[in-house]
Amino acid sequence: MHFDWSIYLQLSPDGQHTYLQTILHGLGWTLATALSAWIIALLLGAIIGTIRTTPMAWAVRVGNTYVELFRNIPLLVQMFLWFFVLPELLPTAAGDRLKQLPNASFITAVVCLGFFTSARVAELVRAGILALPRGQRMAGTALGLTLPQTYCYVLLPMAIRIVIPPLTSEFLNIIKNSAVALTIGLVELTAAARSMQEFSFHVFEAFSAATVVYVLINIIVVNGMRVLENKLQVPGFISLGGGMSAGH
Amino acid sequence: MLDLDFEIIGRTWKYLFFDGMAFTIELTLLAMAGGIIVGTMLALARLSSFTPVSALAGGYVNLIRSMPLVLVIFWFYFLVPYIGAWLIGSKNPLKIGAFTSSLVTFILFEAAYYCEIMRAGIQSIPRGQILAGYALGMHYWQTMRNVVLPQAFRNMIPVLLTQTIVLFQDVSLVYVLSITDFVGAADKVGRRDGRLVEMLLFVALVYFVMCTLLSGLVRRLQQRVAVIR
Numbered sequence: 001m002h003f004d005w006s007i008y009l010q011l012s013p014d015g016q017h018t019y020l021q022t023i024l025h026g027l028g029w030t031l032a033t034a035l036s037a038w039i040i041a042l043l044l045g046a047i048i049g050t051i052r053t054t055p056m057a058w059a060v061r062v063g064n065t066y067v068e069l070f071r072n073i074p075l076l077v078q079m080f081l082w083f084f085v086l087p088e089l090l091p092t093a094a095g096d097r098l099k100q101l102p103n104a105s106f107i108t109a110v111v112c113l114g115f116f117t118s119a120r121v122a123e124l125v126r127a128g129i130l131a132l133p134r135g136q137r138m139a140g141t142a143l144g145l146t147l148p149q150t151y152c153y154v155l156l157p158m159a160i161r162i163v164i165p166p167l168t169s170e171f172l173n174i175i176k177n178s179a180v181a182l183t184i185g186l187v188e189l190t191a192a193a194r195s196m197q198e199f200s201f202h203v204f205e206a207f208s209a210a211t212v213v214y215v216l217i218n219i220i221v222v223n224g225m226r227v228l229e230n231k232l233q234v235p236g237f238i239s240l241g242g243g244m245s246a247g248h
Numbered sequence: 249m250l251d252l253d254f255e256i257i258g259r260t261w262k263y264l265f266f267d268g269m270a271f272t273i274e275l276t277l278l279a280m281a282g283g284i285i286v287g288t289m290l291a292l293a294r295l296s297s298f299t300p301v302s303a304l305a306g307g308y309v310n311l312i313r314s315m316p317l318v319l320v321i322f323w324f325y326f327l328v329p330y331i332g333a334w335l336i337g338s339k340n341p342l343k344i345g346a347f348t349s350s351l352v353t354f355i356l357f358e359a360a361y362y363c364e365i366m367r368a369g370i371q372s373i374p375r376g377q378i379l380a381g382y383a384l385g386m387h388y389w390q391t392m393r394n395v396v397l398p399q400a401f402r403n404m405i406p407v408l409l410t411q412t413i414v415l416f417q418d419v420s421l422v423y424v425l426s427i428t429d430f431v432g433a434a435d436k437v438g439r440r441d442g443r444l445v446e447m448l449l450f451v452a453l454v455y456f457v458m459c460t461l462l463s464g465l466v467r468r469l470q471q472r473v474a475v476i477r
Contacts, residue, residue, distance in 0.1 A: 072459035073452050074417035077431060080448050088445045172314070179316035183423060190319045203326045210319055211311075218314035 007202045008209065019196050023209050026192025033109050033188060034175040040114025041174065045121025050151060052122065053129045063122065070119035075112075075180050082112045083184045109181035117174045124170065128163035129155055161232055168225040175217060189213060256443045257450050268433030269454075275351060275429070276416045282355035283415070284408060287362025292392065294367055305363075312360035317421055324353035325425055346427045358415055365407050369400035406470035413462050417455065430454070 008020040017025070052063035070078070083105070087095035101107055132155060140150030182191035193210035197203050257264075293305035312320065328349045329341035336342075373396050381391030401408075420431040428436065431451055438447030 068460055069456070072456045072463070074420040074431070074455055076420045076423060077448065077452050077455060080431075080435075081452055085445050085448050176314075176316040179318040180421065182318065190316055190322070193319070194322060197322075207319065207323050207326075211315055211323075214316065214319070215311065215314050218310075 003204060004202060005205060007200055007205050010200070012196065013199050019200060019206075020209075022196060023189070023192050023213070026187055026189040026210075027213055029106070029186060029192075030175065030178050030188040030190075033106060033113065033178040033181060033186065034171075036110045037113035037117060037178070038171060038174055040110070041117035041121050041170075044114070044118035046125055048118065049122035049125025050129065050156070052126045053155075054147070063126075067119045067122050070116050071123075075116055075177055076183060078116055079109070079112050079180055079184055083108045105181065105184045105186040108184055109178065109186050113174055113177055113181070116177070117170060120170055120173070121167065124163045124166045125159065127166075128159040131162055132158055158234070161229075161234065164225065164229050164232065168222065171225075172218060172221055175221075176214070252446055252449075253443065254446050254450070256437070256441055256446055260437045263437065264430065264433050268428060268430040271347070271428065272416070272419050272430045275347070275354060275419050275422075276412065278351055279354035279358055279415060279419075280412045282351070283358035283362045284366075286355055286359035288366045288397065290359055290363035291366035291370055294363065295370060309360045309363050312357060313364075317357060317418055318424055320357045321350070321353050321421060321424060324356065325349055328352050346422075346425060350422050350425065350427060354415065354419070358411070361411055361414075362408065365404050365411060366400060368407075369404035370396055372403055373399050402473060405473055406466055409466045409469070410463065413459055413466070416462075417459065 008023075009018050011017070012019050012022045014022075048063045048066055051059045052067075054060065073081075087098040089095075090098065098104070136154055136158070137150060140154040145153065178186075178188055179190040181188055182194070187195070189210050193206045196209075197206035200206065290305050290309060293301050294309065296302045296305075315323075329344050332338075332342035332344060333340060377395055377399070378391055381395040386394065419429055422429050423432050423435070426432065434447040434451045435444070438444035
């Protein structure tokens with residue numbers, strides 16, 4: 001085993017970029033995928049999570065089914081369902097248009113990761129709202145607020161602060177999970193390292209580069225979120241902190 | 249719009265379950281057992297008052313937890329033959345089968361996650377319990393084995409099992425090494441017969457039913473093992 005770290009500066013098989021540039025290119029796709037999917041996940045997750053705490057039984061049931069559906073199917077299978085199965089189940093014209101999209105694997109990855117993570121976000125948001133003392137909801141009602149007002153002015157502002165720490169780890173998860181998109185042909189960070197390894201035969205250098213980048217992303221996100229958490233803190237309330245839960 | 253023909257499942261279910269699902273379940277159970285053992289050792293190391301040990305274990309856990317599983321699978325696929333050669337003092341990298349390689353990968357990867365669960369479990373045990381162990385004249389290992397770990401394990405069983413359901417789903421990622429697990433088997437048959445859509449829908453349904461049942465069981469277990477304090 002020998003190392004040759006100058007490999008990063010050598011030209012990759014596309015003839016224009018060095019291996020370092022292809023790795024950074026992969027990083028770009030990883031971030032683009034994760035951030036776009038995160039927007040979908042936050043929006044959908046917040047809505048579904050909130051719905052699951054309302055007194056409307058049918059809405060709670062719909063929300064629960066949604067969460068179960070996306071949590072109980074492996075991400076890889078979900079990726080394949082969006083990519084291979086959905087276009088076939090649509091009417092032929094619509095299916096063909098989907099297949100011919102210029103960035104089909106990127107768009108599929110964003111939608112798939114967005115829905116997948118939204119179920120997890122929904123679970124966190126629900127837990128955050130339920131962690132509030134019952135009195136808060138009652139106080140809202142006693143003040144004559146309607147249900148939407150109670151959520152808007154009383155419950156959600158506190159619940160959001162409670163869920164920031166677990167949301168941080170969910171954000172890290174979405175970045176890591178975007179690597180699964182390499183199975184549908186998205187050349188994100190892991191895939192870039194993989195192709196560098198295949199073309200240059202420098203296994204250790206290739207995977208080390210990707211590993212270092214992932215670790216750096218982790219450190220930046222964790223510290224950034226800590227700053228945000230402190231900025232948003234309501235004086236007099238200590239953050240409840242996330243309990244122990246399973247997941248990636 | 250495609251015409252769906254689920255007749256292929258009637259023809260191939262034996263292969264799917266006895267080859268594919270058997271591999272997935274075997275890998276899940278062995279990786280769970282190995283992962284919990286290694287994870288518990290890591291947790292003890294992380295909580296050690298001897299700084300080099302805790303720093304090393306903490307570094308490993310944080311490193312693994314910041315990497316995507318797919319990347320870890322690639323890493324170990326290439327590293328395991330070298331580690332094996334180093335362990336037995338051989339000059340050439342060992343030839344290791346797909347199953348062993350992915351088993352080592354999943355044990356070492358999941359150990360980082362099980363470690364954090366066990367650490368939370370150990371830290372939830374009141375300090376007085378450890379002191380009581382010492383007061384009875386037990387040394388560190390005896391206290392851990394007889395007093396702390398049994399309680400920590402019991403408290404964490406639901407979370408450990410939920411993590412195992414996650415692991416069960418994660419095993420599908422051995423697809424990137426073209427190994428025939430449940431998804432890999434369905435993918436192979438589906439592509440061969442041009443019935444990928446039906447196969448993938450079936451795979452999703454099987455995972456959904458199994459994971460829903462398992463997480464339902466875990467939830468019931470959680471209510472039963474909860475210790476009322």
